[in-house]
Amino acid sequence: MIDMARMFASHGAKSTIISTPKHSLSFRESVFRDQQSGHSISIEILRSPDDVDISDTDMSATPVTDTSMLEVPLKKLLLQRKPDCIVHDMFHHWAAHAIDNLELDVPRIVFNGNGCFASCVRENISRFKPHETVDSKYEPFVVPGLVDRIELTRSQLPAFQFVADNMQKSKENCYGVLVNSCYELEPAYVEQFKKHNKAWIVGPVSLYNRSIADKADRGKKSAVDEQTILNWLNTKPPNSVLFISFGSVARLAQEQVLEIAHGLQASNQPFIWVIRDVFKGEKTEFLVDLKRR
Incomplete structure (x- = not known):
């Protein structure tokens, strides 16, 4: 906005x-x-x-x-x-x-x-209610009226x-x-x-946002300052660092965050991961060790 x-x-x-x-x-x-x-x-x-x-x-x-x-x-x-x-x-x-x-x-x-894609899916689910035709929340249904064949389950729909x-x-x-x-x-x-x-x-x-100042001002302040990130990046070979971010709207469960963390650790690839504090300040030992990487 x-x-x-x-x-x-x-x-x-x-x-x-x-x-x-x-x-x-x-x-x-x-x-x-x-x-x-x-x-x-x-x-x-x-x-x-x-x-x-x-x-x-x-x-x-x-x-x-x-x-x-x-x-x-x-x-x-x-x-x-x-x-x-x-x-x-x-x-x-x-x-x-x-x-x-x-x-x-x-x-x-x-x-x-x-x-537009997400809006069309939401509108057609609201209009045709295909999720009401299946017996299980894990049984797939097809969202009608879309250009592509899109299958979902009730478990994938918003709970709210x-x-x-x-x-x-x-x-x-x-x-x-x-x-x-x-x-x-x-x-x-x-x-x-x-x-x-x-x-x-x-x-x-x-x-x-074209200028560096405008880009830097977007969103909330990071827990790690810009210069620290740049200094760390300068120690890595070109095109070797992964950047992971699911945007500002996505809300991941703690279990999902830990699964992603395990995968990143197993990859042995340097990365920058933008993540919310889903643990409400309670850092698990595993994530603390991951941060040291």
Whole structure:
């Protein structure tokens, strides 16, 4: 969402990023550099009601993040500012209903960061319900209506079906959908998605970050500083280091993390592994030994 707002501003649109006090710290330097370049972009900090603390709320929502405490201050801000257009992340499930009920008569656009393939799969499972035709959660079923034959099992579906339903509902009554993808990546599914949705394919929006400073500012700070990583890389032969990252949305179970760790150790290959603290600070002896590598 931040990259997209900055991209809009670079094309001459006046962009305002709505954020919370803590979350805005992660991108304010990038926005300041854009302002210095003459782009019309700003940050608006949500102010909480007296009885609600939103200072630490992370607006980079995931499917299971509850950000509904932002509804009241967001509605208040929108009524004050009366924007020409509103773009919200589909993972803020409450936002669609809250914005539509304001009766601002302003186009509401949904941002879809999942790409067209995943969206087509989700839409067709919701429409045809093929998972309800099998008896076991491990019995495969075919997702109908797709360009390719895609088999899934119920065990592979999100356990939180209400989230998928809410994501689908967020598109109802919206002006359109912005998708973080590109035609060259998934042409067949871009075409299929656009048959049922008014959509603009605008990604990958992360490519807007061209400078080293912009790239370094993206995301949360690493536990290892940049210079330490560069010094370590300089000790390795060219093209010899693996980079492993499953992105910011994927949530791996502890057992999965340990299996990957065992595989990396057995590979005897130097690597950089970007990983969340899934052990909540409780480091297993095995992972500590792996880190020393």
